[in-house]
Amino acid sequence: MRMRRKAWTEPVIAGCPFYVEAPSAHRGHWQELFPRRQPVWLEIGCGKGVSTARMAHENPGANLIAVDEVRHVLAVSIRNAQSEYGKDPVGNLRFSAVDAMFIHDTFDRADGIERIYINFCNPWDEKAKHHKRRLTHPRQLEQYRAFLAPGGRIYFKTDNDALFTATKRYLRESRFEIETLIDDLHASGYSPNYVSEHEALYAGMGKPIRFLIARMLPGEPFQTAEPLPTE
Numbered sequence: 001m002r003m004r005r006k007a008w009t010e011p012v013i014a015g016c017p018f019y020v021e022a023p024s025a026h027r028g029h030w031q032e033l034f035p036r037r038q039p040v041w042l043e044i045g046c047g048k049g050v051s052t053a054r055m056a057h058e059n060p061g062a063n064l065i066a067v068d069e070v071r072h073v074l075a076v077s078i079r080n081a082q083s084e085y086g087k088d089p090v091g092n093l094r095f096s097a098v099d100a101m102f103i104h105d106t107f108d109r110a111d112g113i114e115r116i117y118i119n120f121c122n123p124w125d126e127k128a129k130h131h132k133r134r135l136t137h138p139r140q141l142e143q144y145r146a147f148l149a150p151g152g153r154i155y156f157k158t159d160n161d162a163l164f165t166a167t168k169r170y171l172r173e174s175r176f177e178i179e180t181l182i183d184d185l186h187a188s189g190y191s192p193n194y195v196s197e198h199e200a201l202y203a204g205m206g207k208p209i210r211f212l213i214a215r216m217l218p219g220e221p222f223q224t225a226e227p228l229p230t231e
Contacts, residue, residue: 009075016078020096023067028108034063035091042107043067043117044100044135049077051119051194053084056093058192065113067098067106100135107147116144117155120198123163136167141174145216154214157185159202164210171214180213 006012013019020026020033031037039062046052046066056064068074074095081090098106107113124130132139136156144154154176158164171178182188186203190211195203203209 006072006075009072012075012078013071016095018081018090018094019074019078020094023096023098023106027106028110030065030094030107030111031063033094036063038063038092039115040065040111040113041115041117042113043119044098044103045118045121046077046095047073047120048197049074049080049095050084051196051199052077053081053093055117055192055194056081056090057084057088058194060092062115063092063094065094065096067096067100067103069097069099071097100140101133103140104143104146109147109149111147112149113147114149114152115155116148116152119155119157119196120159121163123158123160125160125162131166134163134166134170136163136170138170138174141170141176145174148216150216150218152216153179154216155212156214157199157209157211159199159207159209161210164212168212171212175217175219176214177217178212178214180211182211184208185211 026033030040041062041064043052043064043066046068049066052064052066056062066077068077074097077095081093081095118135121135122133124133131137134140154171156167158167168178168181182190185193186209199209
């Protein structure tokens with residue numbers, strides 16, 4: 001279900017000191033947008049940002065960049081972050097509007113990104129021709145390899161079995177080694193697990209949440225991906 005546009009979207013964004021406009025202009029210089037230089041984590045498709053804000057707040061030793069392509073969704077994320085941090089300064093969290101299909105225009109190896117989080121992305125499973133729009137498709141993984149730090153990791157969660165199965169194959173083809181593989185996250189006792197509204201809804205319905213962590217290996221992918229998308 002799509003979220004309705006909010007009349008307060010632009011005022012909230014304009015008044016937010018931890019929102020980054022023109023993200024591509026900061027390619028290779030994201031560390032400069034934080035008070036402290038420390039490991040950078042990137043969440044692609046942060047949605048309402050409930051779990052995002054909690055993860056950032058509880059991990060002050062990391063700088064978290066959270067991106068989504070929908071500005072009114074990001075405005076909700078900003079409010080949720082303000083609620084999570086309360087009187088604490090939001091120093092280690094930055095939101096920005098980024099189209100994941102062109103994410104190679106926004107980040108560089110110099111940005112020091114050690115982790116990528118992809119949680120409950122659109123499975124694009126209705127037609128095979130749409131699979132390349134998956135955020136874990138080899139075409140996307142090739143983009144992530146261009147800026148992810150050596151040995152960097154992808155953290156992935158989904159409630160979609162077909163996407164999870166395909167993602168495991170995509171990762172192997174793109175030279176990522178799966179280190180952690182969990183078929184029922186909530187039954188496993190894995191911690192820490194930062195739960196989004198979407199995750200809480202489906203877990204509450206008894207639907208198992210699939211989870212994995214994959215480490216980027218050196219070298220070229222086993223299969224050559226398609227050319228990177230251009231505007």
